[in-house]
Amino acid sequence: MTGKPWSDEIGTEIARLRDEVCRLHAELTRWGLVTWTSGNVSARVPGADLMVIKPSGLSYDDLTPASMVVTTLDGEVVDGEHRPSSDTDAHGYVYRAMPDVGGVVHTHSPYATAWAARGEAIPCVLTAMADEFGGEIPVGPFALIGGDDIGKGIVATLAGHRSPAVLMRNHGVFTIGRSAKAAVKAAVMCEDVARTVHITCSGGDPVPIEPHHIDALYERYQNVYGQR
Numbered sequence: 001m002t003g004k005p006w007s008d009e010i011g012t013e014i015a016r017l018r019d020e021v022c023r024l025h026a027e028l029t030r031w032g033l034v035t036w037t038s039g040n041v042s043a044r045v046p047g048a049d050l051m052v053i054k055p056s057g058l059s060y061d062d063l064t065p066a067s068m069v070v071t072t073l074d075g076e077v078v079d080g081e082h083r084p085s086s087d088t089d090a091h092g093y094v095y096r097a098m099p100d101v102g103g104v105v106h107t108h109s110p111y112a113t114a115w116a117a118r119g120e121a122i123p124c125v126l127t128a129m130a131d132e133f134g135g136e137i138p139v140g141p142f143a144l145i146g147g148d149d150i151g152k153g154i155v156a157t158l159a160g161h162r163s164p165a166v167l168m169r170n171h172g173v174f175t176i177g178r179s180a181k182a183a184v185k186a187a188v189m190c191e192d193v194a195r196t197v198h199i200t201c202s203g204g205d206p207v208p209i210e211p212h213h214i215d216a217l218y219e220r221y222q223n224v225y226g227q228r
Helices: 007-031 090-095 111-117 127-133 149-158 179-203 211-221
Strands: 039-045 050-053 068-071 078-079 103-107 164-169 172-177
Touching: 007 039, 007 050, 007 179, 039 179, 050 090, 068 090, 090 103, 090 149, 090 172, 103 179, 103 211, 111 164, 111 172, 111 179, 127 179, 127 211, 149 164, 149 172, 164 179, 172 179
Parallel strands: none
Antiparallel strands: 039 050, 039 103, 050 068, 068 078, 103 172, 164 172
């Protein structure tokens, strides 16, 4: 990638992530997590203080790997023809504060966002929640879009939780993961359990899961479940 401020190795990784991040945006529409041009996915570039993120206001149908924007973790555009997402500063703050995070996702998925609008955490009343989130899905503070206040709220809220998802009050869902794909999975699962718990609450009070059972379920799912 002649002329770019990175090595050939980093350039190869950026190209891979541009393709991956572009494809992952299709998962947001597939699972009904976004409308119109809302929502975004980003990925940290390993070995560099860079991220790949969706451009602002571009239709999902028009997204291509080339349209993904490469920025520094401070939000400065270093490659791309479009302005980056309006949530770029929030994503960047998360990456700077949480070195193990490799992907960040933001959605306005309807059921989870309804919990956020009430400023109410989603209680851990499903084994699927214990598996994926290790407890409740917490609520973060209200913050205005455009700066890093949202990122600060995400980091501060998740610091005391095993959950990879946070409901930012009056706004929507942010999820994190070791990869962008893992963060997208967390967003899909967040909406799924938000819907189920909402239905449960409409018929009565849900039955909580005992904390020691939550711990056991989380440990099994994170370390035993699936192909290792």
